[in-house]
Amino acid sequence: xxxxxxxxxxxxxGMRAAVSRFGYIDQEATPWITPPPLSESTICLVTSAxxxxxxxxxxxxxxxxxxxxxxxxxxxxLVQSQVSVNFDRTHYQRxxxxxxxxxxxxxxxxAGEIGGVSAxxxxxxxxxxxxxxxxxxxxxxxxxxxxxxxxxxxxVPV
Amino acid sequence: xxSHYLQRNGIPTTTISLIREHTEITRQPRALWVPFPxxxxxxVADDPDFQRDVLRxxxxxxxxxxxxxxxxxxxxxxxxxxxxxxxxxxxxxEPEVSDLEAAIRGEVDLLTPWYEEARRRRGRTxxxxxxVKPEEIDKVVSFIVAIAEGSGFQQIPVxxxxxxxxxxxxxxxxxxxxxxxxxxxxxxxSQEGTKPPSQHDMHSWIFNRTTLGRAxxxxxxxxxxxxxxxxxxxxxxxxxEGFWEGEVSxxxxxxxxxxxxxxxxxxxxxxxxxAEAR
Numbered sequence: 001x002x003x004x005x006x007x008x009x010x011x012x013x014g015m016r017a018a019v020s021r022f023g024y025i026d027q028e029a030t031p032w033i034t035p036p037p038l039s040e041s042t043i044c045l046v047t048s049a050x051x052x053x054x055x056x057x058x059x060x061x062x063x064x065x066x067x068x069x070x071x072x073x074x075x076x077x078l079v080q081s082q083v084s085v086n087f088d089r090t091h092y093q094r095x096x097x098x099x100x101x102x103x104x105x106x107x108x109x110x111a112g113e114i115g116g117v118s119a120x121x122x123x124x125x126x127x128x129x130x131x132x133x134x135x136x137x138x139x140x141x142x143x144x145x146x147x148x149x150x151x152x153x154x155x156v157p158v
Numbered sequence: 159x160x161s162h163y164l165q166r167n168g169i170p171t172t173t174i175s176l177i178r179e180h181t182e183i184t185r186q187p188r189a190l191w192v193p194f195p196x197x198x199x200x201x202v203a204d205d206p207d208f209q210r211d212v213l214r215x216x217x218x219x220x221x222x223x224x225x226x227x228x229x230x231x232x233x234x235x236x237x238x239x240x241x242x243x244x245x246x247x248x249x250x251x252e253p254e255v256s257d258l259e260a261a262i263r264g265e266v267d268l269l270t271p272w273y274e275e276a277r278r279r280r281g282r283t284x285x286x287x288x289x290v291k292p293e294e295i296d297k298v299v300s301f302i303v304a305i306a307e308g309s310g311f312q313q314i315p316v317x318x319x320x321x322x323x324x325x326x327x328x329x330x331x332x333x334x335x336x337x338x339x340x341x342x343x344x345x346x347x348s349q350e351g352t353k354p355p356s357q358h359d360m361h362s363w364i365f366n367r368t369t370l371g372r373a374x375x376x377x378x379x380x381x382x383x384x385x386x387x388x389x390x391x392x393x394x395x396x397x398x399e400g401f402w403e404g405e406v407s408x409x410x411x412x413x414x415x416x417x418x419x420x421x422x423x424x425x426x427x428x429x430x431x432x433a434e435a436r
Contacts, residue, residue: 014417032226046164054286061329093347096282099199146169157173
């Protein structure tokens with residue numbers, strides 16, 4: 001796991017079709033950026049698990065916006081408006097960190113391996129039929145990250 | 159794709175990758191491919207040492223990579239992905255459909271002590287995606303049974319009125335199903351020391367061993383009988399491939415459409431935006 005050949009053939013076909021449309025991205029247009037040393041860098045998380053706080057506006061199907069997750073969130077305040085049925089939820093239901101590793105980030109900060117942890121993390125709804133719809137949200141997220149003093153982002157899919 | 163967009167706006171990124179083929183095509187700036195099941199990017203629940211090692215490996219690419227890279231994480235998840243090692247130790251009656259409501263309420267009653275134990279020990283529950291409070295799980299049962307028995311996809315059934323449902327119909331049905339599944343799954347994984355179920359184990363148990371699974375299948379039949387074919391997208395999001403009576407859960411696509419264009423064409427309707435616009 002996980003190669004597409006490991007999945008149900010229909011599920012794999014859907015994912016191949018989705019990725020075949022990624023060709024429009026001009027990868028040469030993405031600059032290479034070297035962050036500060038990791039031990040001095042403040043890190044934020046970007047999850048595509050459609051996690052959000054219970055009283056936040058839920059993600060709708062195909063929602064291309066983002067939600068903010070406070071670093072000190074009570075794990076009981078997290079719910080997940082992800083629509084796909086084709087991924088494991090039981091590990092997340094047991095332990096938030098298998099999807100959103102906030103506690104692990106703090107352990108690395110305490111050990112001096114990273115410089116800091118962002119006061120806010122970011123959540124989007126993956127499994128979108130059109131990834132280009134995230135372009136505006138990502139630009140806005142980047143601005144918020146700069147305001148928060150974030151040096152680099154770790155993207156975590158489900 | 160978000161990694162490209164973030165970098166173009168000045169934020170360096172590193173990514174955990176679950177599907178290597180996707181990452182090979184999208185060529186994100188820095189990616190750590192992990193050989194774990196979908197839904198488990200840090201590998202396994204309740205294993206901080208393992209999770210920390212995965213996290214450290216992904217972050218280290220920020221220090222070491224000098225050009226786009228896909229690095230392979232060298233370790234499988236400690237449970238090996240978990241297929242086939244789990245069996246439910248809570249005995250439920252045989253699934254039955256003659257009285258869906260009574261049968262599901264019976265299952266919920268049997269599972270409630272285990273659910274409460276899991277909630278107490280973990281200090282959390284994931285029930286509530288549809289907007290219900292965990293204490294309102296009986297209203298989720300009423301909702302799902304009414305839909306399964308043909309109340310339609312346009313309005314909240316009278317028997318399910320009360321909770322602050324937070325998604326519009328029709329997609330609310332999908333989230334109500336997920337809430338009841340979360341209740342069942344949190345209950346049956348409550349026992350410490352037992353091997354956790356894999357995704358396939360969990361689907362098999364829900365659809366083969368519970369009346370809830372029979373109700374979800376009945377909703378699938380209501381969708382099949384409905385004039386609006388766009389509901390088939392929701393069935394594909396609710397019933398995993400391999401569990402719909404030997405056929406493709408998404409059903410037959412309209413002529414000239416592939417699955418992605420079908421999803422796009424049904425999105426606004428399922429998200430309730432068409433009804434709001436009227």
